[in-house]
Amino acid sequence: MTEHERRVKAEQRERFDFAVIANWLQPGERVLDLGCGDGRLLRYLDETRDVTGYGVEIDQESVLGCIRNGVDVIQMNIESGLQGFEDHSFDRAIISQALQTMHTTERILSEMLRVAHEAVVSFPNFAYRSNRAAIAAGHMPVSEDLPYDWFDTPNVRFFTIVDFEDLCARLGIEIRERLAFDEAGREVADDPNLNGSLAFYRLGRKS
Amino acid sequence: MSPENSVGLVTPQRVRFDTPLTLKSGAVLPGFELAYESYGTLNADRSNAVLVCHALAGSHHVAGFYADDRENIGWWDNLVGPGKPLDTHRFFVIGVNNLGGCYGSTGPLSIKPETGKRYGADFPLVTVEDWVAAQARLADHLGIDTWAAVLGGSLGGMQALEWSLQFPDRIRHAMVIASAPKLSAQNIAFNEVARQAIISDPDFHGGHYAEHGVLPTRGLRLARMVGHITYLSDSQMAEKFGRQLRHGEHKFSYDVDFEIESYLRYQGNKFAAFFDANTYLMMTKALDYFDPAYAYAGHLPSALARAKARFFVASFSTDWRFAPARSREIVFALLQNGLRVVYAEIDCDAGHDSFLLDDQHYHALLRAYLENIAV
Numbered sequence: 001m002t003e004h005e006r007r008v009k010a011e012q013r014e015r016f017d018f019a020v021i022a023n024w025l026q027p028g029e030r031v032l033d034l035g036c037g038d039g040r041l042l043r044y045l046d047e048t049r050d051v052t053g054y055g056v057e058i059d060q061e062s063v064l065g066c067i068r069n070g071v072d073v074i075q076m077n078i079e080s081g082l083q084g085f086e087d088h089s090f091d092r093a094i095i096s097q098a099l100q101t102m103h104t105t106e107r108i109l110s111e112m113l114r115v116a117h118e119a120v121v122s123f124p125n126f127a128y129r130s131n132r133a134a135i136a137a138g139h140m141p142v143s144e145d146l147p148y149d150w151f152d153t154p155n156v157r158f159f160t161i162v163d164f165e166d167l168c169a170r171l172g173i174e175i176r177e178r179l180a181f182d183e184a185g186r187e188v189a190d191d192p193n194l195n196g197s198l199a200f201y202r203l204g205r206k207s
Numbered sequence: 208m209s210p211e212n213s214v215g216l217v218t219p220q221r222v223r224f225d226t227p228l229t230l231k232s233g234a235v236l237p238g239f240e241l242a243y244e245s246y247g248t249l250n251a252d253r254s255n256a257v258l259v260c261h262a263l264a265g266s267h268h269v270a271g272f273y274a275d276d277r278e279n280i281g282w283w284d285n286l287v288g289p290g291k292p293l294d295t296h297r298f299f300v301i302g303v304n305n306l307g308g309c310y311g312s313t314g315p316l317s318i319k320p321e322t323g324k325r326y327g328a329d330f331p332l333v334t335v336e337d338w339v340a341a342q343a344r345l346a347d348h349l350g351i352d353t354w355a356a357v358l359g360g361s362l363g364g365m366q367a368l369e370w371s372l373q374f375p376d377r378i379r380h381a382m383v384i385a386s387a388p389k390l391s392a393q394n395i396a397f398n399e400v401a402r403q404a405i406i407s408d409p410d411f412h413g414g415h416y417a418e419h420g421v422l423p424t425r426g427l428r429l430a431r432m433v434g435h436i437t438y439l440s441d442s443q444m445a446e447k448f449g450r451q452l453r454h455g456e457h458k459f460s461y462d463v464d465f466e467i468e469s470y471l472r473y474q475g476n477k478f479a480a481f482f483d484a485n486t487y488l489m490m491t492k493a494l495d496y497f498d499p500a501y502a503y504a505g506h507l508p509s510a511l512a513r514a515k516a517r518f519f520v521a522s523f524s525t526d527w528r529f530a531p532a533r534s535r536e537i538v539f540a541l542l543q544n545g546l547r548v549v550y551a552e553i554d555c556d557a558g559h560d561s562f563l564l565d566d567q568h569y570h571a572l573l574r575a576y577l578e579n580i581a582v
Contacts (some may be wrong), residue, residue, distance in 0.1 A: 005563060030545075049385055054542065054548075060551075060553070060554065063572070064568070064571055064572055065551055067575040067576050067579070068575045068578075068579070071549075072548055072549055073549050073550070074538060074542075074548075074549075074550045074554070075550055075552045076550075082537070084539035084542075085539070085542070086542075089542075089543070131395050
């Protein structure tokens with residue numbers, strides 16, 4: 001694959017991710033996007049769903065990217081929580097393929113459900129079939145949704161669909177909806193922990 | 208300085224306003240003058256005007272240089288000019304000396320009409336709100352209904368914030384840099400030490416030093432030395448001066464031993480040679496009084512509810528005078544009002560003074576934000 005092809009593919013993948021999230025949002029919603037990168041999800045949501053909100057990001061180049069993209073961004077480290085953000089001040093808090101890059105998983109999930117009525121989470125499923133095959137063959141997986149070599153990855157938490165759902169149960173978090181997709185972007189119904197490469201969740205507090 | 212990105216030769220302007228201005232203190236100025244400079248061209252829609260507000264010791268001379276004093280380069284020249292982050296090809300930029308200043312606007316050095324003598328200590332205390340009210344008169348005079356942006360660092364950032372509250376419909380973007388929504392007790396304490404240094408100078412004469420033909424130079428020098436300590440970061444001071452000795456050995460005297468002493472004395476002397484002590488006192492008091500939440504039982508979000516502008520807020524990691532947490536107070540109060548805001552916390556080791564430097568990332572942020580402002 002050439003660099004160009006790789007980029008086009010990554011962009012297609014990203015659009016796919018964005019589209020799944022956008023589908024869950026109501027027009028006019030107010031959202032918080034954690035680990036928002038250069039703000040392209042927020043820009044997409046604004047353009048396609050009239051959804052407004054703020055990004056939160058620690059990386060200075062990404063913050064600059066947000067400003068260039070006209071996206072409102074707050075530079076802060078969310079590992080230590082979302083101090084300053086009011087309870088239930090957003091319709092949804094989103095974390096799109098960034099939860100696995102952060103250490104304080106439990107705190108972040110709890111904080112998301114403090115500041116927003118619902119959380120939207122997407123992450124790569126480590127137990128996906130091809131990842132299992134890589135491990136079985138003696139290697140850390142490199143795949144569509146885990147595209148990094150082990151020595152050069154921003155990911156610090158490796159977990160599976162089953163693991164994530166266990167954690168939610170332990171934290172009293174209600175799973176309101178789950179979608180899983182394979183590497184080709186097909187929705188997976190059967191054994192998502194084996195057949196799903198990318199997982200999406202809508203989460204809430206148990207009432 | 209390369210002439211292709213300098214605004215080049217500039218000429219200060221002066222404008223007189225004869226409608227009385229009632230100040231926040233209740234005092235009334237029957238009329239006043241403001242000194243200002245402009246860079247770039249006001250467009251036909253009058254939609255590209257940007258006001259740059261100065262901090263404690265600043266002036267209307269923001270960019271460029273003077274024909275008779277080419278070394279006197281504007282204090283924010285690295286920001287303002289053709290092709291610079293605040294691009295004078297696109298924007299019509301105004302710098303103004305605030306009311307009570309000592310660079311040409313009406314202030315303690317001006318002649319009081321009733322007495323024919325300098326105001327001196329009789330010049331009424333003016334506040335950030337009063338400055339903004341006076342700046343609005345200048346905007347009227349220049350035919351500017353709405354600023355594309357008002358920006359400033361430190362005390363200048365407070366003016367940008369105040370603009371968004373006093374004239375919510377006349378400012379589209381407020382750029383509040385290295386600032387705070389109010390001073391802390393520690394901030395006020397440093398200001399009070401500076402004021403006492405001036406007031407206790409035997410040459411101060413209750414502020415009427417001009418009548419005695421003297422200047423409270425020693426007090427003003429001390430005041431500036433104290434100020435300078437708060438402008439720099441501990442780490443930068445350590446890096447720049449450390450314990451370096453002026454004469455290579457301990458002199459066992461009260462003359463300059465350490466380089467930092469020499470630096471502070473130099474800064475103090477330089478400042479005391481041209482700045483007016485009454486203006487300095489007043490500026491520090493304007494800082495102390497600034498507190499938009501005061502009228503709202505200390506609740507900043509309520510105070511900012513009036514604002515309509517979009518905000519750019521930035522702080523510097525090593526600024527302990529107005530630390531990042533102070534900027535975050537503004538950011539979250541804006542957020543609670545659903546206002547649009549970007550907030551950057553910039554890694555820079557130069558402390559409070561960082562806002563005047565041309566740190567690459569800092570300027571990239573300013574450029575990116577300003578480029579997206581429609582004119």
